[in-house]
Amino acid sequence: xxxxxxxxxxxxxxxxxLLANQVGKQFVKMYYRYSPPIxxxxxxxxxLAKIVRFCLDKTFVSYLNKK
Numbered sequence: 001x002x003x004x005x006x007x008x009x010x011x012x013x014x015x016x017x018l019l020a021n022q023v024g025k026q027f028v029k030m031y032y033r034y035s036p037p038i039x040x041x042x043x044x045x046x047x048l049a050k051i052v053r054f055c056l057d058k059t060f061v062s063y064l065n066k067k
Contacts, residue, residue, distance in 0.1 A: 009060060 018024030042049040 006060065009063075013063065 014028060018028050042052060
């Protein structure tokens with residue numbers, strides 16, 4: 001359930017904020033290009049993946065608090 005909510009928030013942020021301007025569109029393009037190999041790498045490094053997830057979660061909380 002939490003993962004589904006996180007995905008919904010991310011999709012909304014991507015669609016409504018990032019894709020609404022050229023810089024955001026370029027960011028999304030880079031994200032889709034580079035995130036799969038980064039995710040593959042993090043799968044083999046669970047401690048590092050936990051740190052990255054923690055940082056991303058902090059970013060979510062910050063974004064949600066601004067809404």
